[in-house]
Amino acid sequence: MVKEKPASARDYADYLCKLFGTAEDGDFRVSRGVTFQITGDCTLRCSYCYENHKSCQSMTLETGKKIIDYILDLYEKDDGNFICKKTKGIVLDFIGGEPLLQAELIEKICDYFIAECWRKHIPIAPFSRISFATNGQLWFTPEAQHLFRKYHDMMSVTVSIDGVKELHDAFRVDKNGIGSFDTAYRAFQDGKKYGWYNSKMTFVPGSIQYIMPSIKMMVAEGCEVINCNFAYEPNYTRDDAAQIYSELRNLSNWLIETRCFSYISILEADIGTPNDPADDRNYCGGTGNMLAFAPDGKAYPCIRYAPISIGEEKASKVCFGDCHNGLYSTEQQRKVKEELDSITLTSQSTDECIHCPVARGCGWCSGYNYELYGTANKRYTGICYAHKARVLSACYYQNKRCLEIGDVEPKKIYLPQKEAEEIIGAELSEELFSLEKKAEEKEERIRGDSGR
Ligand code: SF4
Numbered sequence: 001m002v003k004e005k006p007a008s009a010r011d012y013a014d015y016l017c018k019l020f021g022t023a024e025d026g027d028f029r030v031s032r033g034v035t036f037q038i039t040g041d042c043t044l045r046c047s048y049c050y051e052n053h054k055s056c057q058s059m060t061l062e063t064g065k066k067i068i069d070y071i072l073d074l075y076e077k078d079d080g081n082f083i084c085k086k087t088k089g090i091v092l093d094f095i096g097g098e099p100l101l102q103a104e105l106i107e108k109i110c111d112y113f114i115a116e117c118w119r120k121h122i123p124i125a126p127f128s129r130i131s132f133a134t135n136g137q138l139w140f141t142p143e144a145q146h147l148f149r150k151y152h153d154m155m156s157v158t159v160s161i162d163g164v165k166e167l168h169d170a171f172r173v174d175k176n177g178i179g180s181f182d183t184a185y186r187a188f189q190d191g192k193k194y195g196w197y198n199s200k201m202t203f204v205p206g207s208i209q210y211i212m213p214s215i216k217m218m219v220a221e222g223c224e225v226i227n228c229n230f231a232y233e234p235n236y237t238r239d240d241a242a243q244i245y246s247e248l249r250n251l252s253n254w255l256i257e258t259r260c261f262s263y264i265s266i267l268e269a270d271i272g273t274p275n276d277p278a279d280d281r282n283y284c285g286g287t288g289n290m291l292a293f294a295p296d297g298k299a300y301p302c303i304r305y306a307p308i309s310i311g312e313e314k315a316s317k318v319c320f321g322d323c324h325n326g327l328y329s330t331e332q333q334r335k336v337k338e339e340l341d342s343i344t345l346t347s348q349s350t351d352e353c354i355h356c357p358v359a360r361g362c363g364w365c366s367g368y369n370y371e372l373y374g375t376a377n378k379r380y381t382g383i384c385y386a387h388k389a390r391v392l393s394a395c396y397y398q399n400k401r402c403l404e405i406g407d408v409e410p411k412k413i414y415l416p417q418k419e420a421e422e423i424i425g426a427e428l429s430e431e432l433f434s435l436e437k438k439a440e441e442k443e444e445r446i447r448g449d450s451g452r
């Protein structure tokens with residue numbers, strides 16, 4: 001049976017909501033993410049990195065402790081909407097630059113968090129997680145190894161591998177322009193002993209031709225959950241969409257031929273339906289669901305709004321305060337928070353997106369919207385063609401799999417055939433819609449047989 005979105009592929013917040021039965025009422029206070037940007041520096045110079053304002057500034061342990069104090073105070077006061085006594089666990093997310101430049105600091109902040117939870121009788125440590133993504137270049141340093149040995153049971157670590165070596169080395173280079181794949185790959189192999197098979201690949205127009213070999217590589221590595229997606233920032237063209245469909249169609253054929261049961265997020269079954277009018281939430285967490293602290297202790301909605309990403313001037317307008325003097329203590333800080341909290345799917349979207357027949361799963365980044373337009377309440381839609389091609393590919397995969405293996409249900413194509421034709425051409429569109437019809441007929445036959 002092909003893997004449904006398994007627990008390990010879910011957001012940890014989503015997982016805790018399900019565990020504590022608050023998923024239906026959308027109460028995400030059960031689990032909150034707090035980001036510690038512990039350094040502004042990095043060992044690599046990846047060409048697509050959105051952090052365009054790196055520095056050598058690092059967080060001090062004193063600041064890290066203040067942030068923990070702030071979080072635990074929120075819990076004890078129990079009068080806010082972010083962390084309160086309904087909170088069962090926190091994801092302590094460490095980010096850089098490269099977080100392992102400060103492995104010792106991560107360890108000390110975690111030590112302090114656990115000791116303070118214990119001392120104050122705050123029962124959230126057992127359900128809390130330590131999480132980060134690393135480029136793997138400092139994996140084997142004594143500090144990093146010490147951290148892994150001590151906390152691996154409560155850690156979720158992703159070594160960022162973009163895909164096959166040729167692709168990875170084209171983008172992820174060091175200061176001298178040398179590719180970083182070999183070191184990252186060794187780190188990834190070593191992380192497997194802790195069960196860290198996590199992968200997250202992000203594709204852009206220049207890397208579409210690597211999607212299939214990269215996913216095949218991760219399947220061969222034993223990854224059962226392969227998270228991969230398209231970057232939000234580029235403006236994808238119709239030609240990109242045709243190429244995406246061709247690549248994902250070939251990948252689908254290979255997955256079916258080899259009877260592969262891995263979960264591949266890019267071909268997920270539940271994307272590509274219209275918006276649910278009853279659910280108007282803003283799915284990007286960067287509008288009030290998270291908090292990110294910069295090395296100096298200043299707080300932002302997420303790292304995408306922090307100075308390392310968008311520069312000091314723009315970031316200062318969305319700063320919530322700091323861990324030394326308090327958050328939301330000025331009129332301006334409260335106003336920013338209120339504005340971000342009020343953003344919904346419809347408030348930021350055009351009519352075309354609100355009524356789009358395949359809207360579900362079409363994402364955005366509120367931080368990038370803010371960087372681009374000066375407001376997070378206006379959605380950038382450069383991903384449109386990539387999303388539509390992804391939806392058509394998911395329909396191809398699910399319907400073909402339904403017919404040939406029979407372990408998934410038919411998937412309805414919500415995009416009008418004429419529009420599909422414009423993207424993938426008449427012949428492939430004909431094939432796609434005929435697969436949908438055959439898969440539905442098969443399903444009806446099965447239903448008829450079992451009803452007899
Ligand atoms: S490793 Fe990460 S932070 Fe460093 S340059 Fe690459 S994408 Fe940016």
Ligand code: SF4
Nearest residue numbers: 353356359362381384
């Ligand atoms: S960006 Fe395009 S695919 Fe996404 S919701 Fe808007 S119209 Fe639909």
